[in-house]
Structures are given as structure tokens and as C-alpha cells.
Amino acid sequence: MIKKSGATSSLSLHLRLRIAGREKVALGPGKVELLTFLDETGSISEAAKRMKMSYMKAWSLIQTMKPLVQSSRGGQAGGGAKLTEDGRQALELYRKMEDDSLRACQSSWKKLQALFPA
Amino acid sequence: MIKKSGATSSLSLHLRLRIAGREKVALGPGKVELLTFLDETGSISEAAKRMKMSYMKAWSLIQTMKPLVQSSRGGQAGGGAKLTEDGRQALELYRKMEDDSLRACQSSWKKLQALFPA
Numbered sequence: 150m151i152k153k154s155g156a157t158s159s160l161s162l163h164l165r166l167r168i169a170g171r172e173k174v175a176l177g178p179g180k181v182e183l184l185t186f187l188d189e190t191g192s193i194s195e196a197a198k199r200m201k202m203s204y205m206k207a208w209s210l211i212q213t214m215k216p217l218v219q220s221s222r223g224g225q226a227g228g229g230a231k232l233t234e235d236g237r238q239a240l241e242l243y244r245k246m247e248d249d250s251l252r253a254c255q256s257s258w259k260k261l262q263a264l265f266p267a
Numbered sequence: 268m269i270k271k272s273g274a275t276s277s278l279s280l281h282l283r284l285r286i287a288g289r290e291k292v293a294l295g296p297g298k299v300e301l302l303t304f305l306d307e308t309g310s311i312s313e314a315a316k317r318m319k320m321s322y323m324k325a326w327s328l329i330q331t332m333k334p335l336v337q338s339s340r341g342g343q344a345g346g347g348a349k350l351t352e353d354g355r356q357a358l359e360l361y362r363k364m365e366d367d368s369l370r371a372c373q374s375s376w377k378k379l380q381a382l383f384p385a
Contacts, residue, residue: 160288162284167283169279196318216382246376250338261286264356
């Protein structure tokens with residue numbers, strides 16, 4: 150999921166935010182997309198399907214985001230999961246950072262587009 | 268070259284801006300790094316070396332940024348190149364967009380960090 154700014158020319162601006170921990174990505178476009186689908190479906194397997202990834206892959210990504218997701222064993226469709234209050238807040242903050250960033254870019258972005266031939 | 272915000276915890280925030288044309292990347296971290304080295308060295312081969320890429324690869328990337336770079340045939344070290352006025356402006360605008368984005372993220376970024384265990 151790459152945040153894209155409305156383009157006024159044939160050019161488009163793409164922004165990616167990645168939060169890195171000591172060794173790996175703590176939160177980036179992929180995990181945010183997974184959290185979003187989890188929030189929408191409440192199901193790990195359904196979220197995995199939408200991400201076109203295996204259940205195991207989705208499950209293990211979720212294990213790296215423990216404070217953000219609360220999972221329940223079993224249940225229909227192979228285990229439910231929902232965002233914790235922290236998880237929902239993290240998702241909102243991440244999206245706000247994307248939006249605020251793009252907004253902050255707008256005036257320079259317009260000038261930059263003018264430098265490229267149509 | 269990924270723009271990184273000063274981290275106050277073990278987490279760090281990374282931002283990538285990419286400007287896409289109809290088919291390919293018009294300007295992104297790689298091309299910006301190449302332009303920066305070109306500006307510093309005035310030499311395609313020296314810039315290629317710093318990028319750890321072949322001369323041909325650097326040369327062909329430069330061909331995709333025609334209005335931003337002015338290259339001269341031959342010369343010492345296999346051809347010189349310098350940024351045009353538009354090129355220098357594009358570089359400045361790109362960096363300003365990175366800086367402005369990160370600045371716009373700061374307050375949400377602090378809140379987001381607090382949601383992750385240290």
C-alpha cells in the first residue's frame with residue numbers, strides 16, 4: 150500500500166513510511182495493510198487471502214505485532230484476530246503521518262512537476 | 268538513500284519519496300543519489316563508482332533524466348556531466364519534500380513510538 154498523491158500531470162508522487170526496529174521493520178506498508186484487513190474482517194485467514202499470502206505468513210507477521218493485535222485461538226476460518234486499542238491507534242497515526250507528509254509536500258511537488266517535460 | 272528521522276527510541280522512521288512517470292520512476296532515492304554524486308564529482312564514472320554501479324548503468328539512468336543533466340562527451344574519466352539549473356532545482360525540491368514530510372510527521376511519530384514496547 151503506497152500512499153499516492155493526486156497528480157496534476159502524468160507524474161505521480163508516492164510515499165512510503167517504514168518504522169524500523171533494531172533488526173526488522175516494526176511497521177511498514179505491508180504490516181499496515183495486514184492490520185487494515187484484520188480490522189475489516191476479524192479473521193487471520195481472510196486477511197491473509199486478501200494479502201495473497203499464506204495463513205502461516207500472516208500469522209507470523211501478527212506475532213511480531215503483539216501489542217497491536219489480539220488473537221483468539223480456533224474459531225471459524227482458522228482463528229480470529231482483532232486490533233487492540235493500541236493497534237487501532239497505531240493504524241490511525243500511521244495514516245495521519247502519510248496524509249500530513251503528502252500535504253506538507255504539495256507546494257514543492259507542484260514546482261517539481263513543472264521541471265519535467267509533459 | 269532513505270531519509271531517516273532522528274529516533275528517540277530504538278525505533279527509527281524511514282521515508283521514501285518516488286516520483287513516477289507513465290511507465291517508470293522519474294525520480295526516486297536512487298536517481299537522487301546519482302544526481303547528488305554527479306553534482307559533487309562532475310563525472311559519470313566517478314558517480315557510478317560511488318553508487319557501486321557500472322558506467323553504462325549510470326549513463327543510461329542519466330539518459331532518462333535529460334532535462335536535469337547536461338553531459339559532455341569524452342573528457343577525463345570517461346565523460347563529464349553536470350546538473351542543469353533545472354536539475355539542481357529538482358534535487359533541492361526533492362530534499363525539501365523529504366524534510367517537510369518528516370517535520371510534518373513528528374508529533375504523530377512521537378505518539379506512535381509510545382505504542383511500541385521498548
